[in-house]
Amino acid sequence: MDMDGEDQLLKSDIIDKHVRQNLNLSWLNFAVLFCATIIACVGLNMNSVAVIIGAMLISPIMDPIIGMGYGVGIRDTKLLRKAVMVYLIEMIVGLIAATIYFSLSPIKDASEQIIARTQPAIWDVLVAFFGGVAGIIGSAKKDPGNILPGVAIATALIPPLSTVGYGLSQFKWSIVFSAGYLFLINTFFIALATMLGTLIFNFKQHRASGIPVKNQVLIIIAAIVITIPSLISASTLVKQTYN
DSSP: OOOOOGGGSOOHHHHHHHHHHTOOOOHHHHHHHHHHHHHHHHHHHHTOHHHHHHHHHHOOTHHHHHHHHHHHHHTOHHHHHHHHHHHHHHHHHHHHHHHHHHHHOSOOSOOHHHHHTTOOOHHHHHHHHHHHHHHHHHHTSSSOTTHHHHHHHHHOOHHHHHHHHHHHHHTOHHHHHHHHHHHHHHHHHHHHHHHHHHHHTTOTTTOSSOOOHHHHHHHHHHHHHHHHHHHHHHHHHHHHHHO
């Protein structure tokens, strides 16, 4: 067995370092998110997949979501609070940027790319969950390589958030709720996968015990409630496909 590939091992100290370093309450971080949101809005407005992908790659909004899942997994209340704070600020910054852009944009009609973010289904749950699994594995490597950029593209956090901004700017509440639901799916299941990965990898040096039973029940109930509408949507899409 090759013992030299230490960077390939799932190291709790490496994950802890990466998660904490990426939780930045810095105006530079928020400025990058603002720029990423504007880029995503341009891509959605102009129906450009390439531009949307570019926005996903530079957006830092996945970092606090991983931080939330990791904080719950190791039962670090201080880390969890910081992750939630960074997440909420970034979400607000993204919504403000998107709402301003679409309010000023001369193109008011919803493009195909915007409509695509208003039809969440069970497949989005699967992508978010396994994207979160890949994300925690990537954070455990000294050199994440192409894992984290790939996860950023797959989980697609910034496009639905930008679509919510579009809905707000045009007072189209069905778009706000549909895209908001997709953003919620991505957030919850990335965090859930991160938490489960943290527990499975058994980071003993960073946590005293597992998740309390009461919290486990609440998490399971939340997962079921959030998943149900996506199952209904998927069923409708399948029926439309075969009719």
